[in-house]
Amino acid sequence: MDERQQKETMMLHDPIKTQSGFEVGGRPQVWRNWSGTVEAKVERMACCASEEQLRDAILNAPAPLRPLGSGHSFTPLVATSGTILDLSAFSGLIDYDPAQCTATIGAGTQLCNLTEMLAGLGQALPNMGDIDKQSIAGALGTATHGSGLGLGAYHTQLRSMRLVDGCGRKRELVASRDQEMIEATGVGLGIFGALTAVTLQNVPSYNLRRKRTMLPIAATLEGFESLMSAHRSTEIFVVPFAKHALIQMLDKTEEAGDYATTAEDEDGIATLKTLRNYLKWFPGLRRTLIGNAMAKLSDEEHVGEWMKIYVTDRRSKFNEIEYHLPFEEGAGALAEIIKLIETRFPQIYFPIEVRSVKKDDFWLSPFYGRDTCSIAVHHGAGEDPSAFFRAAEAVFRRRGGRPHWGKLHTMTAADIAAVYPRFHDAMEVRREMDPDNRFVSPYIEKLLGISR
Numbered sequence: 001m002d003e004r005q006q007k008e009t010m011m012l013h014d015p016i017k018t019q020s021g022f023e024v025g026g027r028p029q030v031w032r033n034w035s036g037t038v039e040a041k042v043e044r045m046a047c048c049a050s051e052e053q054l055r056d057a058i059l060n061a062p063a064p065l066r067p068l069g070s071g072h073s074f075t076p077l078v079a080t081s082g083t084i085l086d087l088s089a090f091s092g093l094i095d096y097d098p099a100q101c102t103a104t105i106g107a108g109t110q111l112c113n114l115t116e117m118l119a120g121l122g123q124a125l126p127n128m129g130d131i132d133k134q135s136i137a138g139a140l141g142t143a144t145h146g147s148g149l150g151l152g153a154y155h156t157q158l159r160s161m162r163l164v165d166g167c168g169r170k171r172e173l174v175a176s177r178d179q180e181m182i183e184a185t186g187v188g189l190g191i192f193g194a195l196t197a198v199t200l201q202n203v204p205s206y207n208l209r210r211k212r213t214m215l216p217i218a219a220t221l222e223g224f225e226s227l228m229s230a231h232r233s234t235e236i237f238v239v240p241f242a243k244h245a246l247i248q249m250l251d252k253t254e255e256a257g258d259y260a261t262t263a264e265d266e267d268g269i270a271t272l273k274t275l276r277n278y279l280k281w282f283p284g285l286r287r288t289l290i291g292n293a294m295a296k297l298s299d300e301e302h303v304g305e306w307m308k309i310y311v312t313d314r315r316s317k318f319n320e321i322e323y324h325l326p327f328e329e330g331a332g333a334l335a336e337i338i339k340l341i342e343t344r345f346p347q348i349y350f351p352i353e354v355r356s357v358k359k360d361d362f363w364l365s366p367f368y369g370r371d372t373c374s375i376a377v378h379h380g381a382g383e384d385p386s387a388f389f390r391a392a393e394a395v396f397r398r399r400g401g402r403p404h405w406g407k408l409h410t411m412t413a414a415d416i417a418a419v420y421p422r423f424h425d426a427m428e429v430r431r432e433m434d435p436d437n438r439f440v441s442p443y444i445e446k447l448l449g450i451s452r
């Protein structure tokens, strides 16, 4: 390819609807996130297939530049009027080391492809979140996580990173030499540069046993800390107006099994929505119907391969807010959120999702320096979530919560600096890596307090 053809490949990108959320059409192109609530008319869509093309785009394409993963963040982290950098071409296995159990992969690789690739190598991710549609760079960029007090978020697996920074410099950060820089930039929000490849520390492949049981709310709150710590991974789902919580427990097993999560949870959400629609103003009846139904559900137990047990099918569109609290605040915050929904926001039908995450040392990680209890609340897409989310956020912030970077919140720079001890250090590194603020959109400017 000559230089002209290369530029054309970069700039005249075929709009993609699926992974990156672009609409077919002429310029300016419209990009929307997964839930459809963030929309941006972008001047340029740069689909880069090599580090040279990426460098060219970073130096010459209209700013602000924002790297795109799979568009699954609810916050406008990717939105810009300038250029979206579509990095999905940086995908696939680059190298692996069976002795160290590491794999180097393109940063745009979607998690569903990554899990397949790793399975072929006999490697596995130590933990996963609810879905596998994100890109690995996007998951790292917002500190995406699963559940387990002994398990870190995805970024804690980072052993090396390749990126092109705001000056077009190619940088390679390797843990043995650059651990501090990996900790500074590993939860990157797309503000330090565009990632092209990462090396992950994986674990040997394993099977999981998933147990699900119902527990009365009072017992769930009372035994909260031991419930969360008794298993490799525990997740609590509290259905509003039910008297019970669903407790999901995952543990490693040597047993064989071929269970794969199905759409059953989706059917449950649809039923809860119907009950909400008919019984919103009859909370007593709603409580009785849901409570009785949940109490009758029998315990479940299944065994399957790691990735098939972690991943669920999330087809109902929603918006979400999730805060990461000091672990010891978890039970109190959960009790407050249940009361909030049941007394003031009867329109909520999605279960409250409660997880735990092990502390780490990454400067922009919401798990920095403290074991965490994460609480997420959801609101059907297409319905206005603002009053409920404002009230829930007040509960979380009063208890020292840090927001999930990819989920809705209203924090800006001063609030963030108050709860992230290394926030200012991270901003200093950002200034060095992107001195001309090429990656700074109006949202990033406000979020991080960057002055031009």
Ligand SMILES: Cc1cc2nc3c(=O)[nH]c(=O)nc-3n(C[C@H](O)[C@H](O)[C@H](O)COP(=O)(O)OP(=O)(O)OC[C@H]3O[C@@H](n4cnc5c(N)ncnc54)[C@H](O)[C@@H]3O)c2cc1C
Pocket: 034, 035, 066, 067, 068, 069, 070, 071, 072, 073, 074, 077, 078, 087, 107, 108, 128, 129, 130, 131, 133, 134, 135, 136, 137, 138, 139, 140, 141, 142, 143, 144, 145, 146, 188, 189, 190, 191, 193, 194, 195, 196, 314, 404, 405, 406, 407
């Ligand atoms: C249905 C659903 C389920 C979810 N479940 C979970 C869950 O279980 N746990 C959890 O923690 N979160 C969860 N999330 C949130 C989601 O994991 C994060 O928002 C994640 O960042 C989305 O990844 P993405 O690839 O779509 O990234 P995007 O949303 O496209 O981007 C996220 C950030 O990464 C940056 N970025 C992307 N690619 C690059 C790159 N190559 N170089 C530099 N920066 C880059 C972007 O600029 C942006 O700042 C869920 C979201 C949805 C919609």
